[in-house]
Amino acid sequence: MGTATEHGVAVDVELRINGALARLALDPRTTLLDALREHLRLTGTKKGCDHGQCGACTVHADGRRVLACLTLAVAAQGKAITTIEGLGRDGELHPMQQAFLDHDGFQCGYCTPGQIMSAVALLGEPCGPNDDHVRECMSGNLCRCGAYANIVAAIQDVRRRVQP
Amino acid sequence: MTAPHAEGTAGVVGTPINRVDGMLKITGAARYTAEIPLEGLLHAVMVTSTIARGEIEEIDTSAAEMSAGVIRVMTPDNTPKLESLEKYQREGGKGTGGSGGGRPTGRALSLFQDKRVEYNGQPIALVIADSFEAATHAASLVRVKYRAETPTIEMASALPSAYPYTQKVLGREPPATRRGDLAAGLAAADVRVDEAYTTPMENHNPMEMHATIAAWDGDHVTLWDSTQNVYGVRGTIAKSLSIPPENVRVISHFIGGAFGSKGSAWSHVVLAAMAAREVGRPVKIVVTRRQMFGPVGGRPHTVQQVTLGATRDGTLTALRHDSTSSTSTLEEWLESCVLATRILYDCPNEETSHSLVRLNVGTPTYMRAPGEATGLFALESAMDELAYALEMDPIALRLKNYAEADPESGKPWSSKSLRECYQWGAEHFGWSRRTPTPRSMREGDELVGYGMATATYPANRMPASAVACILPDGHVTIKAASHELGTGTYTVLAQLAADAIGVPVERIEVQLGDTDLPQNPISAGSMTVTSTGSAVHLAAMAARDKLVQLAVSDPESPLHGARHEEVEIIDGRLTRRANAPRGETIQSLLARHGGAPIEEKADAKPGDERQQYSMHAFGAVFVEVRVDPELGTVRVARALGTYGVGRVLNPKTARNQLMGGITFGIGMALMEHTRVDARNGRYVNADIAEYHIPVHADVPSIEVLFVDEQDPHVDPIGAKGIGEIGMTGVAAAIANAVFHATGVRVRELPITLDKLFPEMSIHSSNSPRQASPSRGFGS
Numbered sequence A: 001m002g003t004a005t006e007h008g009v010a011v012d013v014e015l016r017i018n019g020a021l022a023r024l025a026l027d028p029r030t031t032l033l034d035a036l037r038e039h040l041r042l043t044g045t046k047k048g049c050d051h052g053q054c055g056a057c058t059v060h061a062d063g064r065r066v067l068a069c070l071t072l073a074v075a076a077q078g079k080a081i082t083t084i085e086g087l088g089r090d091g092e093l094h095p096m097q098q099a100f101l102d103h104d105g106f107q108c109g110y111c112t113p114g115q116i117m118s119a120v121a122l123l124g125e126p127c128g129p130n131d132d133h134v135r136e137c138m139s140g141n142l143c144r145c146g147a148y149a150n151i152v153a154a155i156q157d158v159r160r161r162v163q164p
Numbered sequence B: 001m002t003a004p005h006a007e008g009t010a011g012v013v014g015t016p017i018n019r020v021d022g023m024l025k026i027t028g029a030a031r032y033t034a035e036i037p038l039e040g041l042l043h044a045v046m047v048t049s050t051i052a053r054g055e056i057e058e059i060d061t062s063a064a065e066m067s068a069g070v071i072r073v074m075t076p077d078n079t080p081k082l083e084s085l086e087k088y089q090r091e092g093g094k095g096t097g098g099s100g101g102g103r104p105t106g107r108a109l110s111l112f113q114d115k116r117v118e119y120n121g122q123p124i125a126l127v128i129a130d131s132f133e134a135a136t137h138a139a140s141l142v143r144v145k146y147r148a149e150t151p152t153i154e155m156a157s158a159l160p161s162a163y164p165y166t167q168k169v170l171g172r173e174p175p176a177t178r179r180g181d182l183a184a185g186l187a188a189a190d191v192r193v194d195e196a197y198t199t200p201m202e203n204h205n206p207m208e209m210h211a212t213i214a215a216w217d218g219d220h221v222t223l224w225d226s227t228q229n230v231y232g233v234r235g236t237i238a239k240s241l242s243i244p245p246e247n248v249r250v251i252s253h254f255i256g257g258a259f260g261s262k263g264s265a266w267s268h269v270v271l272a273a274m275a276a277r278e279v280g281r282p283v284k285i286v287v288t289r290r291q292m293f294g295p296v297g298g299r300p301h302t303v304q305q306v307t308l309g310a311t312r313d314g315t316l317t318a319l320r321h322d323s324t325s326s327t328s329t330l331e332e333w334l335e336s337c338v339l340a341t342r343i344l345y346d347c348p349n350e351e352t353s354h355s356l357v358r359l360n361v362g363t364p365t366y367m368r369a370p371g372e373a374t375g376l377f378a379l380e381s382a383m384d385e386l387a388y389a390l391e392m393d394p395i396a397l398r399l400k401n402y403a404e405a406d407p408e409s410g411k412p413w414s415s416k417s418l419r420e421c422y423q424w425g426a427e428h429f430g431w432s433r434r435t436p437t438p439r440s441m442r443e444g445d446e447l448v449g450y451g452m453a454t455a456t457y458p459a460n461r462m463p464a465s466a467v468a469c470i471l472p473d474g475h476v477t478i479k480a481a482s483h484e485l486g487t488g489t490y491t492v493l494a495q496l497a498a499d500a501i502g503v504p505v506e507r508i509e510v511q512l513g514d515t516d517l518p519q520n521p522i523s524a525g526s527m528t529v530t531s532t533g534s535a536v537h538l539a540a541m542a543a544r545d546k547l548v549q550l551a552v553s554d555p556e557s558p559l560h561g562a563r564h565e566e567v568e569i570i571d572g573r574l575t576r577r578a579n580a581p582r583g584e585t586i587q588s589l590l591a592r593h594g595g596a597p598i599e600e601k602a603d604a605k606p607g608d609e610r611q612q613y614s615m616h617a618f619g620a621v622f623v624e625v626r627v628d629p630e631l632g633t634v635r636v637a638r639a640l641g642t643y644g645v646g647r648v649l650n651p652k653t654a655r656n657q658l659m660g661g662i663t664f665g666i667g668m669a670l671m672e673h674t675r676v677d678a679r680n681g682r683y684v685n686a687d688i689a690e691y692h693i694p695v696h697a698d699v700p701s702i703e704v705l706f707v708d709e710q711d712p713h714v715d716p717i718g719a720k721g722i723g724e725i726g727m728t729g730v731a732a733a734i735a736n737a738v739f740h741a742t743g744v745r746v747r748e749l750p751i752t753l754d755k756l757f758p759e760m761s762i763h764s765s766n767s768p769r770q771a772s773p774s775r776g777f778g779s
């Protein structure tokens, strides 16, 4: 699955994903999301709408949350991209992942990588202290299963521990 | 029959353990359908119609076919005819006769067999290319000429064409019922309520878009499909393509939410198999978000007339509930709105009925609590109106008409804790703080409203099978072709098996979602635990029995000669109850017996207990809303649900699922509405920015409480299922709270400010309440 098209023009793209460099020949229309999922087999980042409406594809670009479905792969070059697969360090879960597990912050798990990536980014954002602030800051990440209350609890738990 | 460990203290069933598949989900390692890597995989994108009714005159695929990367464009012009459908048509198949209707395809699908168009957004062609980008682009190049006909789109104008539904509902319930003498009951009433309630079309919108990958190997096909029903998909593929079911394997390990939409094999599923066969390579179709409005079902529009009559003391003397719902021109699909009404209140005179209206829209389907979610909005709103008309507390009114036995069948309940749900819920919610007069409660600038409603859902159960395999290393494998939709199936089945056998839950591996595993029903209708859970419990118990038998009959075992009942298995170690130090592990026992695993299969099915008892889960839901008096915006400030759902296998996942149900109900009450353009049948808000579902900011803190309920009859594990009940009653509770806050009764969902505000301005500050179209206390 190295080349995107058998007949079309492919462009060389160099992406830095989770600290590793990946070189791909891609159809220039390829989004970062499809580059991850279809070409790099990093399927932890989810596609829920492909239109920037659901947050399932949230990844970090240079530490900030971005929607991978609204980012062309070619435009992601030169940025340090972090996906859910790269969130833990040395085989350890990120505290946010553990909190999602303990607070049962998910059901089907499909929105979950996006929720976790948003939640981790939120830790470095100027988000107010209350549950309502977190709800506001997380409203770009939809969860149709409706695990919202547990997601907020998980995030607040981590915030209390890392930002006392 | 009760589980031996049901009351045990050491068991893991009933404890809030973390999900056993949680690690996979939080690390991104859980693999959903579209993520299965296959060599040579092609991508296909559906082209859909842009008219709602008519005939395709011409499809021009030349530009698409010339487009880079395109392998094939399938249209009605070049798609091979399916023998199965031709035979069905020859034999007079008309597409009527319930949702299945004896069709080889199950649902009425769009498989390019003819050129008819019956709704806007119907699949009419498929572009197969070597990349998603190439297929998407080429799909936009397909040009279609139609001979358009005038479609029927709007429910309101089509209502005169409504016709009674005459088949069994869900294959078992009568379409209409009558008990006692309704006219006499109405005549005897001091107070009457007679109102129409409407609910709009809605769409499930699970976060994972439907996806299918099909790969052929000779005359065998494997489908990875985001489905709630692997055996159902296998049957549909086999029948549609006229191949033996054994040649079809369907796999569905993780489903990214479903809520009913993934319960049927829709057009794209069969198209993927057809396309892969055509091009001789594996093909993947991911339905786009827009295509999830129409081709994969949704909740139909309903118009429900509810008539209630009661004497001054609140005793119901008459109850009538007539529901008309929309279906497509392709199928008769019924939203079973009145079933809950038949069993909820002890009213001697009652009539219920279902009718249908055919529209040129996508065929509706089961959507979370189909029938109950919609039906209870009408009934429980009407009960609130009656409570106001009687100047009676709404809980007191419900208790006054409490059904001690199933009022329709006369059968006793297998268990029912609704009284406790009302009382306990009211207590925890602080219902006594409610002053009943509309607009009488405020906080700051906001109007405050309290509302409540009853929740109920039947305890469904179907035949299911499972295999339990105790391995020589002391681990256990459970195999059952059920599904993980986010409902916690992997987790609760592992818990059941762990307790039945006596090993730690970490040593249980559960395998689901594969037709190579024992047959199980669709994971829907809140029946996975009752059906599959029962089978797993029985299979695990049988394997345990065999293990114990092996030990007591083995002269080398420390348990030799013990009576069967004396043997206890804790943490994978078999001991004699009275003499715990003497014992051995599963590993040592099996090692002496050639290291062969112990495997037992169980087939579980409901028995005649279903003839003896009426089986339903019940609950009560309470909400507080805040309404801005200047703007008419509604916010749910808190919600609380109390439920009697039998045995709760895992309070952590159960609570989450019920909160999810309540959240779904908030969406139904306040935002969800699939809008269709009346001129051309186009789905106007076919994406998840315009089709509003609750987001973080819409969902307050939600409390879920379980009444401790023992049900010895419902199934071997005493559980009733919880997938749907959380969403039932919520819309009515919110509508009732909005009335309490504002004095405005909104009978048409969703409760948006365009419906609320004009009436509210009539009510505002000093103007007299008589202007109200609703029944308030009139103060």
Ligand code: FES
Binding pocket: A046, A047, A048, A049, A050, A051, A052, A053, A054, A055, A056, A057, A058, A067, A068, A069, A070
């Ligand atoms: S897939 Fe990117 S926001 Fe939905």
Ligand code: FES
Binding pocket: A105, A106, A107, A108, A109, A110, A111, A112, A142, A143, A144, A145, A146, A147, B207, B256, B257, B486
């Ligand atoms: S866990 Fe299913 S969508 Fe969030």
